[in-house]
Amino acid sequence: MKGKFRWPDGVRCVALLTVDFDGPSHEIGRKLRPLGINSWGRYSGRRGVPRYLDLFEKYEVPATFFVPGYDAECYPDVVRDIHRRGFEVAAHGYLHESWALGEEESELLARTHHILADLLGQAPVGWRSPSGRKSARTMRVLKELGYRYDSSDKDLDLPYMAHVDGRRCTDMVEFPNNTSVLDDMPLFKFSVTPPSEVLDLWRQEFDSLYAENGYFILTFHPRSGWGSGIPSRVKIIEEMIRHVRQHEGACFFSLTALADWCNAHHDCFE
16 A cells, blocks of 8 residues: 555455446437337336345445436335435436536536435435546536535546546545446446356455455446346345455445545545
């Protein structure tokens, strides 16, 4: 470990479980009707998310669910259940935007923010870009809305303090996420990797990160098809939780809980 970087006392490795809801918003945002072959996203609210909730509750591990505003409108009871059962709900765009955003970005960010706040009686404090798009405007608006963290960038395997308009924040942290190997989507959609091999890969990645800086963040999609909401793929998430728990000092956090610690100790990070 370099510089002043450190984790909370007694923690050697933080483990973060994140879920990108990605329901029918994914298709609607691409001007597709979420029916027939394009109905994958409807599985999220109907089976995928409830299956995750049961698993995380069984092992008493925290998790953060990134929810597009449109999906919250389609499945309000499911999103309320995430919150009711003690898991974090964060923002993830409105229509899982995959197009170039201009002036409409500010309105879309605010729209989902207020949808989730009204639905849960509690405003989200975290955001993840739905398609990797992010700009100076994005961070400015998030800061104005009171967000305490972003989890969109891919440029480090440690958290660091976010920058807004070129200035380092002391109350907003960036949680980079590895969307090449620690995200189920490319593994199941593009390479169609068997679950057993995905589990082996995740174990190897965890062991390597545990030995280095101890920052491990996984991303799941509860969709069917290329998501991991189906039983055989949820099973490897369960096995991964067990693997993490075998390591001394490895602790699960919600992103908000870790963000609050990082922001309170911002001098320990870049």
